[in-house]
Amino acid sequence: ANSDTGDNAGGTAGDDKIVLGFSQVGAESGWRTANTTSVKEAATEAGIELKFDDAQQKQENQIRAIRNFIQQKVDVIAFSPVVESGWDTVLKEAKDAQIPVILTDRAVDSADKTLYKTFLGSDFVKEGRLSAEWLIEETKSATGPVNIVELQGTTGSAPANDRKKGFAEAIAANPNLKIIASQSGDFTRAGGKAVMEQFLKANPKIDVLFAHNDDMGLGALEAITAAGKVPGKDIKIITIDAVKDGMQALADGKFNFIAECSPLLGPQLMDLAKKVHAGEEVPARIETEETTFTQQTAKEALPTRKY
Ligand code: GZL
Numbered sequence: 687a688n689s690d691t692g693d694n695a696g697g698t699a700g701d702d703k704i705v706l707g708f709s710q711v712g713a714e715s716g717w718r719t720a721n722t723t724s725v726k727e728a729a730t731e732a733g734i735e736l737k738f739d740d741a742q743q744k745q746e747n748q749i750r751a752i753r754n755f756i757q758q759k760v761d762v763i764a765f766s767p768v769v770e771s772g773w774d775t776v777l778k779e780a781k782d783a784q785i786p787v788i789l790t791d792r793a794v795d796s797a798d799k800t801l802y803k804t805f806l807g808s809d810f811v812k813e814g815r816l817s818a819e820w821l822i823e824e825t826k827s828a829t830g831p832v833n834i835v836e837l838q839g840t841t842g843s844a845p846a847n848d849r850k851k852g853f854a855e856a857i858a859a860n861p862n863l864k865i866i867a868s869q870s871g872d873f874t875r876a877g878g879k880a881v882m883e884q885f886l887k888a889n890p891k892i893d894v895l896f897a898h899n900d901d902m903g904l905g906a907l908e909a910i911t912a913a914g915k916v917p918g919k920d921i922k923i924i925t926i927d928a929v930k931d932g933m934q935a936l937a938d939g940k941f942n943f944i945a946e947c948s949p950l951l952g953p954q955l956m957d958l959a960k961k962v963h964a965g966e967e968v969p970a971r972i973e974t975e976e977t978t979f980t981q982q983t984a985k986e987a988l989p990t991r992k993y
Contacts, residue, residue, distance in 0.1 A: 703735040706959050707755030709765035711792070712743040714840075714873050715901040716929035720993035721766070721791065721949035728952025734959060743768055743840065743872075749776045756783045762959045766791035766807075769842035777801035786962040790951050792844040799970065803962045806954055806972045810845045813945040814852025816978050817896060817924045820943045822860050824922065825894075829862075832893045835885045836868035837878050837906060839898035845947075846870065849898045849926060866892075871902040878902025882909035897925045900932025900944065907940055918942055928979055930991055936984035944984070946976040949993060 706729065713719055722738075729736035737760060741747035745768050755763050756779055763785050767773055773794045780787050781801060789805040796802075825832045836853070839846035850868070857863040867885050871877030878897060885892060886909055895910075897903035903925035910917045917923055917940045925932055928946035935941045954972065961968050979987060 703733060704762065704959060704963050705735045705737065705758075705760045706956075707737045707739075707751070707758070707760040707763045709739045709741055709748045709751040709755075709763075711748075711766050711768045712741055714743055715875075715899055715927070716931055716993075717899060717901070717927045717947065717949045718873075720929060721951060723993070724950045724952035725790075725955060726952070728956045731953070732956035732960070734956055741768060745769055745772060749773075752776050752780060756780055756785060759783075760785060761963050762786050762788065764788040764790055764955055764959065767794050767844075768792070768840065770795040770844050770847065771842065774798065774801065788955065788958050788962065790955050791949075794844075804958060804968045804970055804972060806951055806958060806974070808845075808947045808974045808976060810848030810947075811852035811855075813845075813926050813947055813976075814849035814854075815856045816852075816945045817849070817926060817943065818853045818856030818863075820978070820980075821863065821894060821896075821922070821924060822857065824942070825860075825863065832863050833866045833889065833891050834863060834894040834896055835882075835889065835892050836865055837871040837881055837895065837897040837902040838868060839870065839873045839902075841870045841872075843873075845926075846898055853896055865896075871897070871905065873899050873901060875901045875905035878905030879908050880905075882906035883912075886910070886913045886915075892921055894922045894924065897923065899947075900925045900927040900929050900935070900941075903941060904931055904935060907935065928976075928991075929993055930988075933979065933984045933988050933991055936979060936981055937988055939981055942981065944979045946978060948974050948976045 739751035787802040871881045923941045
């Protein structure tokens, strides 16, 4: 740690623990809680002292937490930025305090790439594209328009922006596929349910729901069945994450396709924290390994899913 207790002054310092300050988005979804578990367990495993803060999905709370970490002179700061913009000032303060910063899960839009050492997380554009590619294949024999409604993630967040972009770019190739409504459900089950209720009231013909995460899709299920429609049949459902509850819905035939987004970033984060603390070079971008699931492969994978 950067503690200037002086008790190591001049002596052969014991190899004291690395102190990592971690600012987490919140606890909005199954993905998020699995991610928190992964970070906490990996810190224990790695012998790293973790200072953990839950920002309840508020950027000002993350900025405050990062400032506290700087005051406490932690060795390394890591965080998952709830939104892409508005980080340059506080990241500059961390840089001036010579505390290396690691981005996990979500990215920031800062032009100055020296404000953080690396970004460890998924390629959200690819997740959106893979979701669309499944739908293009699934509807290739459709003659008339295929009406899609989209439940976006948290407004301004990298996963919401990029999943939307990847999906929209891919379906542009097929004029039959139309996004007739698109709105944020803030990555939560409650948000997904509330917005899907509105979609169903306003749109008599909905063929497909594209939800930016499982939790909003799970909330939408309640609205769809309440409207007397059969999820997975009357309305095809595509989601992203592949957390256990989403995979169960997929195996049960209520969802049709999930693009995985792995929350298990803890071990890689701790390895990176040790490297940046030691002043070692690390890659600027580390992309998470992940796959996709159909109803059949979800049934096969469920028994061994870790989250
Ligand atoms: C993606 C992550 C998103 C998940 C949601 O890496 O930021 O936030 O897809 C979570 O479930 O709320």
